[in-house]
Amino acid sequence: MMHERLKMLRKTLNIGSQQKFADNLGISFSNISSYEMGRRSPSDAVIKLICEKYNVREEWLRNGTGEMFNEIDLDYGDICASIGVNDEKMKEAIMKYYSLTSEDKELFWNFIDRFAR
Structure with missing residues (x-):
């Protein structure tokens, strides 16, 4: 229904x-x-x-037939546009990442690399 x-x-x-x-x-x-x-x-x-x-x-x-969502073309711009519409927390995270200094971005990626192991 x-x-x-x-x-x-x-x-x-x-x-x-x-x-x-x-x-x-x-x-x-x-x-x-x-x-x-x-x-x-x-x-x-x-x-x-x-x-x-x-x-x-x-x-x-x-x-109720088929998949819930349309397939998303894995184009970076399309993904960002989709995130802006659907996921406020991800949008906020992207904006915070964007405002980081180069040094802080490097620290962030080092953390992600360790976290993913």
Whole structure:
């Protein structure tokens, strides 16, 4: 059922509350709540908005068939654009990394290398 997939999507994307999901989409909390409870179905425009904003396959959202997300081309720019939309913590981490000095970036990568072992 679409209402279950909407809730699953919100949790998969780690968006948090229905209010935050609604705010991210620019729609009311009561609409999101009604959609997730199965009392109402989202309009075609809302479905398209969700799919575009979160790279969701419309067929999955509507019918539950196939994969949840569209395949992402592993292009650095596309990945960064996707992160900016979907993952606020990663976006914050990238911005913090960007502001580090060259020396601090080197320390960071040394830490990552040790951590990954």
